[in-house]
Amino acid sequence: MKIYQKHEETREDVLQIIQNPSLTYEQQTFALAKLAENQLPLPVGEDETILELFEKGIICDLDEGHAPYAPRYILPDYDKLFREGSKFLRLDPPKNLLEAIQTLQIFYHHVPSITRFPVYLGRIDRLLDPFIEDREVAREQIKWFLIHLDRTINDSFSHGNVGPESTVAGELIIDLIQELQNVTPNLTILYDKEKTSDDFALSCVASSLVCANPAFANDKIFRRDFKGDYGIASCYNGLPIGGGAFTLSRLRLNKIAGESSSRADFFDRLLPLSIDALLRLMEGKIKFLVEETPFFKSSFLVKEGFVDLDRFVGLFGLVGMDEAVDTLMTVEGLDLVYGRDSEANALALAILDVIQKRVGEFRSKYGKIWNHRFLLHSQVGAAGDEGTTAGMRVAIDKDIPLYDHLRQAGQVHPYFPSGIGDHFPFDYTAKANPQAVLDIFNGGFESGMRYISAYSEDGDIIRVTGYLVKKSDLEKFNQGEQISYDTIQYAKDPLEKHGILNRKVVGVDG
Amino acid sequence: MAEALIQKIIDSSVVDGPGNRTAIFFQGCNFNCTYCHNPETISLTSETAILMTLEEVLERIKGNLPFIQGITVSGGECTLQRDFLLPLFKETKKLGLSNFIDSNGGISFEGMAELLAYTDGVMLDIKAVDPSAHLSLTGHPPDVVLDNALGLAAGGKLYEIRTVVIRDVLDNPGIVEAVSRMLKPYLKDHEIRYKLIRVRSHGVRPAYQNLLPPREKEMEKLKAIAVKAGFLEVTII
Numbered sequence: 001m002k003i004y005q006k007h008e009e010t011r012e013d014v015l016q017i018i019q020n021p022s023l024t025y026e027q028q029t030f031a032l033a034k035l036a037e038n039q040l041p042l043p044v045g046e047d048e049t050i051l052e053l054f055e056k057g058i059i060c061d062l063d064e065g066h067a068p069y070a071p072r073y074i075l076p077d078y079d080k081l082f083r084e085g086s087k088f089l090r091l092d093p094p095k096n097l098l099e100a101i102q103t104l105q106i107f108y109h110h111v112p113s114i115t116r117f118p119v120y121l122g123r124i125d126r127l128l129d130p131f132i133e134d135r136e137v138a139r140e141q142i143k144w145f146l147i148h149l150d151r152t153i154n155d156s157f158s159h160g161n162v163g164p165e166s167t168v169a170g171e172l173i174i175d176l177i178q179e180l181q182n183v184t185p186n187l188t189i190l191y192d193k194e195k196t197s198d199d200f201a202l203s204c205v206a207s208s209l210v211c212a213n214p215a216f217a218n219d220k221i222f223r224r225d226f227k228g229d230y231g232i233a234s235c236y237n238g239l240p241i242g243g244g245a246f247t248l249s250r251l252r253l254n255k256i257a258g259e260s261s262s263r264a265d266f267f268d269r270l271l272p273l274s275i276d277a278l279l280r281l282m283e284g285k286i287k288f289l290v291e292e293t294p295f296f297k298s299s300f301l302v303k304e305g306f307v308d309l310d311r312f313v314g315l316f317g318l319v320g321m322d323e324a325v326d327t328l329m330t331v332e333g334l335d336l337v338y339g340r341d342s343e344a345n346a347l348a349l350a351i352l353d354v355i356q357k358r359v360g361e362f363r364s365k366y367g368k369i370w371n372h373r374f375l376l377h378s379q380v381g382a383a384g385d386e387g388t389t390a391g392m393r394v395a396i397d398k399d400i401p402l403y404d405h406l407r408q409a410g411q412v413h414p415y416f417p418s419g420i421g422d423h424f425p426f427d428y429t430a431k432a433n434p435q436a437v438l439d440i441f442n443g444g445f446e447s448g449m450r451y452i453s454a455y456s457e458d459g460d461i462i463r464v465t466g467y468l469v470k471k472s473d474l475e476k477f478n479q480g481e482q483i484s485y486d487t488i489q490y491a492k493d494p495l496e497k498h499g500i501l502n503r504k505v506v507g508v509d510g
Numbered sequence: 511m512a513e514a515l516i517q518k519i520i521d522s523s524v525v526d527g528p529g530n531r532t533a534i535f536f537q538g539c540n541f542n543c544t545y546c547h548n549p550e551t552i553s554l555t556s557e558t559a560i561l562m563t564l565e566e567v568l569e570r571i572k573g574n575l576p577f578i579q580g581i582t583v584s585g586g587e588c589t590l591q592r593d594f595l596l597p598l599f600k601e602t603k604k605l606g607l608s609n610f611i612d613s614n615g616g617i618s619f620e621g622m623a624e625l626l627a628y629t630d631g632v633m634l635d636i637k638a639v640d641p642s643a644h645l646s647l648t649g650h651p652p653d654v655v656l657d658n659a660l661g662l663a664a665g666g667k668l669y670e671i672r673t674v675v676i677r678d679v680l681d682n683p684g685i686v687e688a689v690s691r692m693l694k695p696y697l698k699d700h701e702i703r704y705k706l707i708r709v710r711s712h713g714v715r716p717a718y719q720n721l722l723p724p725r726e727k728e729m730e731k732l733k734a735i736a737v738k739a740g741f742l743e744v745t746i747i
Contacts, residue, residue, distance in 0.1 A: 402522060403577050430524050432745060435579075439530035440522070443577030 001054055001061050004039055024482050026154065030116050040067040042281070043288035050277045058256055058274050059281065061249045062317075062382055068247060068285050069293040070112040072315075075231045076306040077242040078122035081107055088300030097131035097138060101145045108153065111301070113234075115486065117153045120233035120244070121160040121185055125170035132168050142172050143180070150182035156467040156487040157234045163189040164219050166200035174203050178210045181461060183468040183485060187214035188232040188451075193442060195219070205434040205441070208454045209426060212463045215453030218445045225417040235380045235466025236451045237419035240369050243311020245418070246286045250317030250379045251278055253324035253351065254388050263328050271351070272358060279362045282314045282374065286366055310368035315418050316359050317379035321348050322389040322398075339394030345408055348392070352376075352415045378412070378420035380466035383493040390465045391420055396499045402440070410447030421451035423463045424505050431456065462501075464491045471495070512564040514594035517551045517586065519567075521574050525747075526582040527610040527633060527669065532574050534567065534581060536588040540616045541648040543637065545674060545721055547713035551586040564594065568601055580608030580630070589617050592625055599628035610669065614648070615655035619662060631669030632662050638680055639688040647680075656692070663696040670703040675732065677709075677722040686732045690739030697740040704741040706732050 004010050017023065017031045043066070044050055053059040064072065081103065085092040089107065094100040104127065111118035128145075132138040149158070162170045177187065189196070189204045204214050215236065222230050222238050231241045239245055256274050260266035290296050290309065301307045325338035325348050336344040356376060363372045378391030389395045392412040394405060402424070409422050422444075430437050437454050444452050455463050460470050469491040477483045477492070495501060515537040520526075523533040537559035539552045550556060571581060581602055583595055588611060599609045608630040615634045619626060626632075636655060638644040644652035662668040671689055675682050686706070693702055708723040724732075729746045736744045 403574060406577065426524075432747075433524045433529070435528055436522075436524035436530035439579045440577050443530075443575075446576040 001063065002038060010039060021480055022477060022482060024484065027486060034065055037065045037067050042066050042284065044281055044284040047280060049273065050281050053274055053277050056255060056259060057252055058259070059249065059278055060252060064114060064247060064249065068289045070295050071244050071246050071289065071312055072114040072248055073119050073233050073237060073239060073245040074111055074113055074301065074307060075120040075233055075239050075241050075244045076111055076301060078127055080306060082127060086300065086304055088304060094131065097128065097141055100128055100131045101141055105148055115155045115157050117155045117158050119157050119159060120231050121158060123162065124160045125162040125167045125173055129167040129169035135168060138168065139172050142169065143176050146176055146180055146182065150184045151484065153184050154485040156183040156186055156469065156485055158185045159233045160185040160187050161190055161232050162187060162214060164192040164195040166197045170200065174207050177213050178207050181211055183461060183470060183487065186467055188217050188236065189214045190219040191216045192219040201438055202434045205437045205454065209431045209434065209456045210459065212455035212459060212461045212468050215421065215451060216441050218450050221450050235419065236421040237377065238417055240311045242307055243369060244307065245315045246289055246312050246366070247282055248315035248317050248377060249278055249282055250319055252320045252388050253318060254320030254327060257324040257327040263332055266328060267354060271354060275355060275358045278316065279359065282316065283364055286314055286364065290366055309366065313367045313370045314364060314374040315377040316374040317377045318355065319379050319381060319385065319391055320388040321392045322395045323387065324351065337398065339398050339400045339405065339408055345411060349411060352412065356415055375418035376416050377418045378416045381494060383490055385493065386497050393422060396503045399504055402505050406444040406449060407447050410444065410449045413448055413450040416450065421453065421466060423453045423455065425457040425503055426454050426505055427457050464494050512594050512597050513561050514591045515559045516562050517556065517559045519570055522577065523582065526584060526612060527631065529579040530577060532571050532578050532581045534583050536583060536585045536591050538590050539585055539587045540590060541587065541614050541650060543648050544718040545676065545709050545714055547710060549715050564597055567598060571602060572605065575605065578607065580610060582610040582612055584612035587614050587616060589613055589622065592622055596625050596628065599625065603628055615658040616650055618654050619658050626665065626667055629667060632667050633670040633672060634659055634662065634668060635672045636685070636689050637674060639685055640681065643680055659692065663693055663702065666700045668702050670705055672705045672707055674707045674709050675724045675729065677724045679721065682724065682728065682732055683735060686735045690736055694739050701742055703743045704736045706744065706746050
């Protein structure tokens with residue numbers, strides 16, 4: 001977050017954006033818009049604490065912008081679009097596969113988000129399947145649908161959902177993504193052992209070992225938490241359909257621990273102070289968005305009922321649990337580390353209990369669907385997060401055995417209805433035995449995990465914390481070439497500085 | 511109390527049968543194959559092997575729940591310690607796990623009916639069919655192995671056949687053809703997998719390091735023979 005004090009600073013940054021050879025025209029335009037937005041003050045009044053915590057790196061707003069004029073994540077009700085069409089876009093309900101695909105593509109173009117692209121594409125297999133008459137024709141049309149998405153939605157935070165049941169459309173999509181090797185869309189199968197056929201689940205695992213897509217969401221747990229339907233958007237964020245998320249900011253728990261003089265100081269002073277500051281910042285942004293900008297009054301998405309103000313929530317993000325716990329152990333003179341030692345893992349749960357309680361006690365003016373409470377979100381990390389491990393994950397170099405790792409993840413996943421996930425690289429031997437990976441996923445889900453994915457160590461496409469990029473594209477980007485999708489910029493730090501490529505699956509023999 | 515001599519346990523193996531399994535490698539083998547890549551498991555005694563009780567082995571397996579769908583007993587030749595396998599399999603069945611045996615087939619399964627009742631599948635090596643070739647490779651004639659293959663196939667317990675392929679030493683096509691001919695009648699009732707394994711020098715004793723892996727073309731030819739006979743899943747590793 002940058003607070004602009006002088007006009008010269010603004011001009012310098014404008015010029016820097018305009019002259020950056022690695023940015024496409026659209027990326028420049030977007031950066032300029034963000035820069036303009038950030039000339040405004042944060043919508044929090046005079047709040048020295050918030051600014052101070054920004055300075056210390058404790059609060060991070062992910063460069064979300066100072067004055068949000070559209071919700072961060074929007075999950076339109078695409079079923080309604082297919083039922084009723086859209087007056088604003090002059091679209092009738094589709095009658096065949098071609099119309100269905102075109103209707104979606106047109107609609108996607110008009111869905112804003114923090115990335116300027118739609119972060120939720122809907123349950124695309126279920127949307128398209130009723131229109132399929134001929135498998136071969138459908139294959140060709142869906143293939144071009146997927147190519148269109150990848151080339152026009154230049155951001156791999158754009159997320160499509162498939163499953164839980166197997167459909168012809170779902171099978172075609174999973175088959176095609178392996179052939180196309182695209183980074184967009186990010187895909188998740190809403191997986192339920194009892195609803196998803198073994199064949200479909202296995203083809204999804206096999207696909208993920210070829211193109212890092214799709215990831216697996218624990219449908220049962222998400223349905224329980226959301227009391228029914230939900231969508232997976234952006235990285236792995238579970239959110240209400242017909243709504244979404246107003247905003248997402250986050251606390252770096254490691255920085256809070258680093259600034260605390262003792263465990264007591266952490267729990268009694270700095271953690272609650274930081275939580276309250278982030279709550280104020282989020283509430284300020286939400287009020288600004290709802291009350292000072294026209295989105296919830298004049299957007300066709302709202303007016304035609306594709307989204308409803310009451311179905312949006314605030315996402316309270318957390319990162320850096322790993323380093324926070326280790327720091328608090330060190331402060332007490334204990335050689336116990338997060339992930340490996342049960343005492344350290346218990347401390348993490350104690351921290352989460354405190355956060356969950358305090359965040360749960362705050363009543364937001366909006367967010368009716370979640371009883372005016374913010375949802376906890378284990379955030380995947382961002383550029384500049386060196387020394388801060390994503391969300392609740394165990395630091396990459398710790399190499400704890402896979403089963404222990406998954407059990408530990410199973411303890412923290414329940415706290416995060418709006419998203420948390422772990423991604424594991426498997427070596428080539430697993431490709432010949434996708435059932436083995438599915439067994440491990442099933443075990444993870446039984447242990448309480450909410451979201452998990454696999455990718456292949458030797459593949460070009462990998463899942464960086466929560467979105468896909470091609471390693472070969474990063475090399476081009478580093479040489480100053482333009483890359484069509486924005487996410488490559490965010491992948492640079494995780495891949496080069498945070499050691500994402502060093503994540504290992506430990507204890508699996510192939 | 512049941513005890514067994516165990517060389518090692520791999521908590522998560524993706525190459526020893528269906529899905530993710532815990533693989534238990536028993537010490538001691540009745541064969542002495544030239545190309546064995548775990549020669550430390552051949553001797554009936556070993557300084558690196560550990561005598562484990564049934565309870566200890568079960569505890570280790572339970573520690574891997576709910577991530578595995580079963581166990582695979584391997585070796586060495588695990589059926590040498592069949593008196594341990596039976597109570598082990600009874601207990602793992604209670605845990606909802608599947609039981610697979612990885613065997614060289616050198617001991618007749620005829621006398622192991624009760625063990626087979628608790629066994630979901632056997633992965634059997636057929637290293638050669640020609641008596642003299644089998645004898646020089648393993649130190650034993652192939653008769654028992656081949657009888658076992660037929661008996662297990664007839665009983666629906668034969669999950670997989672493995673053949674190690676060596677360049678210029680064995681009549682590789684002859685072996686795969688003979689195996690295919692022999693098992694063809696059973697393939698319509700039960701799927702049997704065929705795994706063709708290139709010989710590798712990793713782990714092999716120095717005296718036998720000179721064995722060469724086959725050429726890619728030959729492996730593809732062998733695969734074609736098995737596929738033609740009706741094996742649905744033929745893999746080359």
